[in-house]
Amino acid sequence: MLNIMIADDEEFIRLGLEKILTKMDLDIKVIGSYSNGMDAWAQISKLSEGELDVLITDIKMPMMDGLRLIEHLRDKSIDTIVLSGFSEFEYARKALRSGVRDYLLKPVDKANLYDILVKIEQERSENGQTSESAVSAPAQETISKEKEHHVIEQMKTILEQEYGKNFEMERIADTVGMSANYLSRLFKQETGMTLTDYLIDIRIEKAKQFLSDHPNLKNYEISQLVGYSDPVYFNKLFKKMVGETPKDYKAKHH
Template sequence: MVNIIVVDDEERIRLGLVKLISQIGEDYQVRGIYASGIEMLEDIDNVQADFLITDIKMPMLNGLELVEKVKTLRPDMKFAILSGFDDFSYARQALRYGAMEYLLKPVDKTELERLLWKVKSELELEANENKLSVEDHLKLLLLNDPEDLPTHMTEAASRYLTAFPSLQGHFAVFVLRGMPAVTKQNWQFASAGSPREWFFVERDEQTTVAIVCIGDRDHADTTKELAQTLIYRLPATCCGQLGCSDVFNGSNWLRQSYLQAEKAIQYGWYSSAKKGYTVYSDLPKKQESYANPYIMIDRAFREALTLTDYARARESLQLWAEEIIERRPQWDDLFDACVALLAHLAQQPQSIVERPESFANARAFTSYFLDLMFERLSEKELARQENRVVETVKAYIRNHYTEEMELNRLAEKVFLTPSYLSKLFKTETGETLTEYFISVRIDRAKELLRDHIALKTYEVGEKVGYFDPAYFNKIFKKTVGCTPKEYRDRIR
């Protein structure tokens, strides 16, 4: 929870800022609202706050003067300056005082939300910095893009890690995956007995990241030998893959080394070996193999669907799966391609397709995805067949509407049971077979009443299959809303 004080001599600005803060989230609470700096100072002993937002232009005591006094009383309180003047001299002076931000009126909600998140992050870091372990600091630098973190946070983590002699020298990063899940403890056991120091970080249930110290006397193949040892020591029942980075020096390179190891393990994931490792330096230098996997199939697959050639669609998917294994795209690209392909056959495909890395290897994933696609294609094919059945039945009724409708005969025409045909027709059209049969007869009767004036109404009824005039009148009125004679008089 971030506790906030707002100081501004304009009531409209004050209340508007408080409203914006309340809209941003429950993590941010306004604990004090003041119309002047003097008023706020008089009440400072009665309010606990982490963050002060103050207007810079106020009578008697301006914002910078207020901040100067607050810092002597509450040195840990953070603050931001609010002004309606885009004046660099104000901004420069505010920053000199340690302001986290210089906000211009009217305050933009997105900018305010970003500022409050920054304040919250700093407060959390300061509260937990002394409690963080080596693993926590490593995880912060390994698994997060530096651009997504405040600079002070990454700098603090780097300073913390440089205090450990073993992390001041050369290192390599391994990404370790096991199926079924291999825990950090399993990998620690596999590395036991090694004279060098290891650090392990759990990324998720299936993946552990290891940082291994590399000595000055190690040689170019050291990481390969270490990878072979780790793989060899895994339980015989496990499938395992390792990705190894180049050798780096300095905590600033942790993220880069992790990305290399991640790229290596994704490349090795396409191997059919039960256990194996891939070193980043062995990857192809030309990335032609990473062609967009969706573009590789999109046109052929869409054409097959357009032509309702489901056999061809299945064939194109089979060929594509083999080409995927050969070209070895990154997991994100492969996942996006699979989502795009399934979108042709299903709604909300992203919630259906599982991530590639949750499978032991590429063969297991492509087999799963082909089964998923083939199942959807079969549903689409069945729906098309059922649609053809309904159209066949409709055509038969239109050509034989003068005859009595026999459900058994209709079912025999399309090789279905009477009950299934009735259910299918209702599902596809929204009306029963009887309702459709009557609508065809009545539509034809309306045509005859309109175009053949000489025909008597009972003769019209006979021509559409109703030989009882009273029954014809009853059915016609129920369907159209008037008798045949009334209908003819109306259209005349």
């Protein structure tokens, strides 16, 4: 389990983050939410080693800002994620030099936050730093593979069925309940191919079927049927993948 604390002087950001975190399919517990660095530090200083895994903190806060709060954490094994606006970019760079794990621009991108937390969770599991739930981790991990395998198969089915539609990564990621970035990496890891390359393979195979089975179809019609609105691009891609133009392929296989 990852124990997380939030420090931000804007209440709607704190509440928004809590909502985002509780909806993630990760073993997460928000153990505190504070409006300034001083209150956050007062609570952190009471905690034992290992009771807090991740601090998500704003840069600019009253009483004690994010940079000073981070300074207090130097001797603790707490991963820190800094939140900042565009105008605070220089502050964020200083924070990164202070050993901060990562920083996120506001408004927070859910997919980026998810990816950072997944990385932290994996590293802490490998280093044996996770809290009391670490004992049951192997069993959970195995079930989660099963889940990952199921998701990849689901993705393949979606691509097989929707190869002719406009490819919208975010929509497909939502369908399978994962972030787009995480899903892309998982797909490459499991299949050895990027999602884009896999989709191109499907589309070209479908195009070959149309060319040989439906010779009356025009090239631009086949191009649109397999998801490419630009027939010139389709021709170039087909030649690159197959080694001959759609016209030549049709002549040979009709």
